[in-house]
Amino acid sequence: TADFSTFGDEGFEQDTFDIVLGTWGQASQPDGDGDSTVMLWRMPKPLLNVMLNRDSVHGEEWPPGAEVTLTIDDPATGGSPDYTDIQTVTTEAPGYGYPWGYTWVDFDLDGVFDVEPGHTVVLTDGVTTKGHIVSNLAATTIDVDADVVSGTANPGADVYVMAGLFALAFRHQVADGGGNWTADFSTPGDEPDEEETFDIVPGDGSFLQHEEDADGDYTYGNWYVFNTLIMVLPINNWVLAFHWPSGAEVTLTID
Structure with missing residues (x-):
């Protein structure tokens, strides 16, 4: 003992x-x-x-x-x-x-x-x-050109945002009074673990996490940039579409 x-x-x-x-x-x-x-x-x-x-x-x-x-x-x-x-x-x-x-x-x-x-x-x-x-945690907008992920959380909450499949870049944000936050991966952050930048392209994604509560539990989620694709099978006269927004009306034209 x-x-x-x-x-x-x-x-x-x-x-x-x-x-x-x-x-x-x-x-x-x-x-x-x-x-x-x-x-x-x-x-x-x-x-x-x-x-x-x-x-x-x-x-x-x-x-x-x-x-x-x-x-x-x-x-x-x-x-x-x-x-x-x-x-x-x-x-x-x-x-x-x-x-x-x-x-x-x-x-x-x-x-x-x-x-x-x-x-x-x-x-x-x-x-x-x-x-x-x-908590009210969500990634609502991903700007691929600016390499920016934006979203919502409880007002004043700490939000930890990652980029890349293996969390290659990391940002710590604090939601404003309206519950909004923005994580910019185009330039290094101002905290010691925010040195890495990340070029967001279609097909990329990662996780975000709300601050832990008093005994370590938390809300988390993920974000993803859909890489929209079409596949044509002439032998079957099929056109297949993948990774388009849920519920969207997609128009097919064949010339």
Whole structure:
């Protein structure tokens, strides 16, 4: 047993440490010539996040095999909750990025329930309960020529905007009093992690995230610039169109 609440007996054990949710460390056992076996450990920190534009609720670091109940409440309706579901936590073996293993639970509500800003989303396994009020987060305009992404969030909220499939560039914006924000990737930002620029072209996209609430939960989403395409199959007399705006009226002309 290793007690980090008090000083140890040896000279190098004169520090204490407050272990909280999300803390990680390692235990090792060396042999006589310096080789050792190492085991990484982590104090799980169950999280809840909502992907607003995909109507998806995701949980991380919940106990392996636990049954997690999702409830969503719309304060504008009389009933509570307005939606509920139960899923079992999935476990992934230790690997890159998660050497202590990774657990998650997903609720894909696309076409099932429309998650909207202001909804209260709760996950619980009967031991831990996490709640989050969905924020008004969206990317509403992507200016390809100017390399600018604009959108909305709660007024005064911190918004983290990424560009590129692997978040090659990053911008931190604060929504104004009207809830509007703009992320300019054409020039470097003014914060240490905003040095990279990014040339946005059709087919590009990435993620945006609302600031975390008090216990680490958050709303996030993604943005994408459609690369509109047409495909002609003369043998079938077919013309196919891909990645055009949903609901748009598309006119075909053949000369």
